[in-house]
Amino acid sequence: MDDGFAKYSPACVIAYGFSNKKQLMKRDLITRLHHSPWRFVMAFAGGGSDLLSDLLTVPGASGTVIEAVVPYSGAAMGDFLGFTPEQFCSEQTARQLAMSAFVRAEKLEPSHETATAGLGVTASLATEHPKRGEHRFYWAVQTVSQTIAGSCLLEKGKRSREEEERFVADVLLEELCHVAEISVFSRTDCSRRVAAAPEKWRLALWGKESAVPLTKGTHLPKFLFSGSFHPMHDGHRKMAEIVREKYSRDVALELPLVNADKPPLDYIDLETRLAGIGGGYEVWLSRLATFRNKSRFFQGVTFIVGADTLRRIAEPRYYGSAENRDSALRELAENRCRFLCFPRKNGHFIETVETLSLPEPLRNLCLSVSPEVFCEDISSTQLREQKMS
Numbered sequence: 001m002d003d004g005f006a007k008y009s010p011a012c013v014i015a016y017g018f019s020n021k022k023q024l025m026k027r028d029l030i031t032r033l034h035h036s037p038w039r040f041v042m043a044f045a046g047g048g049s050d051l052l053s054d055l056l057t058v059p060g061a062s063g064t065v066i067e068a069v070v071p072y073s074g075a076a077m078g079d080f081l082g083f084t085p086e087q088f089c090s091e092q093t094a095r096q097l098a099m100s101a102f103v104r105a106e107k108l109e110p111s112h113e114t115a116t117a118g119l120g121v122t123a124s125l126a127t128e129h130p131k132r133g134e135h136r137f138y139w140a141v142q143t144v145s146q147t148i149a150g151s152c153l154l155e156k157g158k159r160s161r162e163e164e165e166r167f168v169a170d171v172l173l174e175e176l177c178h179v180a181e182i183s184v185f186s187r188t189d190c191s192r193r194v195a196a197a198p199e200k201w202r203l204a205l206w207g208k209e210s211a212v213p214l215t216k217g218t219h220l221p222k223f224l225f226s227g228s229f230h231p232m233h234d235g236h237r238k239m240a241e242i243v244r245e246k247y248s249r250d251v252a253l254e255l256p257l258v259n260a261d262k263p264p265l266d267y268i269d270l271e272t273r274l275a276g277i278g279g280g281y282e283v284w285l286s287r288l289a290t291f292r293n294k295s296r297f298f299q300g301v302t303f304i305v306g307a308d309t310l311r312r313i314a315e316p317r318y319y320g321s322a323e324n325r326d327s328a329l330r331e332l333a334e335n336r337c338r339f340l341c342f343p344r345k346n347g348h349f350i351e352t353v354e355t356l357s358l359p360e361p362l363r364n365l366c367l368s369v370s371p372e373v374f375c376e377d378i379s380s381t382q383l384r385e386q387k388m389s
Contacts, residue, residue, distance in 0.1 A: 043119065
């Protein structure tokens with residue numbers, strides 16, 4: 001076989017025809033991929049599944065493919081991710097698919113002899129009827145050390161659906177070769193970005209500790225503000241400043257990397273949220289999804305919450321039953337944890353500790369900030385929606 005085959009991008013090669021030599025070039029790449037230590041769980045939504053056929057056609061595919069899924073419908077996508085994404089064809093959804101696939105890969109292939117990764121793909125390609133929107137696709141690869149995200153805009157009318165599918169599959173093969181450090185040329189008409197995780201990020205997501213401080217200090221905070229901070233806004237900062245003025249204590253922020261209903265945050269998401277937080281705060285990364293679990297690690301802490309969060313803490317449906325809720329509240333009390341509740345506007349009504357219907361064990365754990373001191377109506381969700389509109 002010509003050793004020069006590997007220097008050409010498979011996406012470029014196949015675009016210009018299907019001679020035997022070009023097929024051999026592609027086959028050579030896939031064979032080397034099969035012999036690499038990398039193994040993948042793959043999730044294809046809207047396109048790209050021709051890659052799976054390519055990989056399975058070349059002997060040795062069990063060395064590369066752990067599992068492949070095609071969550072094509074909205075219901076299937078929601079089932080695979082655990083929630084319905086804001087947009088089905090987007091970079092963020094591709095990253096969430098890749099993270100879910102990576103978690104699955106780690107579960108199925110815990111051996112240290114292989115390197116596991118998750119591939120996620122979302123695409124909006126040519127259909128029977130002309131589309132109003134752009135033809136495009138997004139892909140992402142998640143490993144223990146990095147998040148890779150790519151995107152490509154396709155020229156309408158240039159390719160048939162079959163040709164677009166072929167193009168997507170070739171770009172994805174190129175990406176898998178990049179991950180496995182098999183030399184290929186990158187396409188100039190596709191964008192790609194990488195977020196590499198520092199050691200503390202990797203420890204926070206996959207290490208033995210449930211929570212990891214990003215600062216040098218290891219002391220547990222007295223006041224902890226837990227949130228997604230997606231994004232952090234002036235209301236968050238004002239709440240922290242009020243605590244600092246009232247109690248002469250700094251507020252530590254906790255950014256949970258896992259959610260009971262969603263895939264873990266990937267490194268691009270984490271990079272973005274930490275940049276939005278900025279300096280001046282002690283930040284903890286954690287895998288603690290519930291306040292009950294948080295109380296086990298951050299014993300003696302006072303959690304800073306809004307009234308809307310406190311209302312959800314009181315609802316039995318988040319625990320499975322009222323008995324489980326009461327058990328969690330007892331454990332919070334045993335771990336010497338409390339809540340400092342800030343008022344929150346709910347339409348024309350202002351919710352406070354005093355106005356909420358709370359079980360007595362929870363009310364006994366609460367301190368209150370009066371509406372005269374703080375009453376903002378800023379929502380991270382609304383800010384994201386404004387940015388998207």
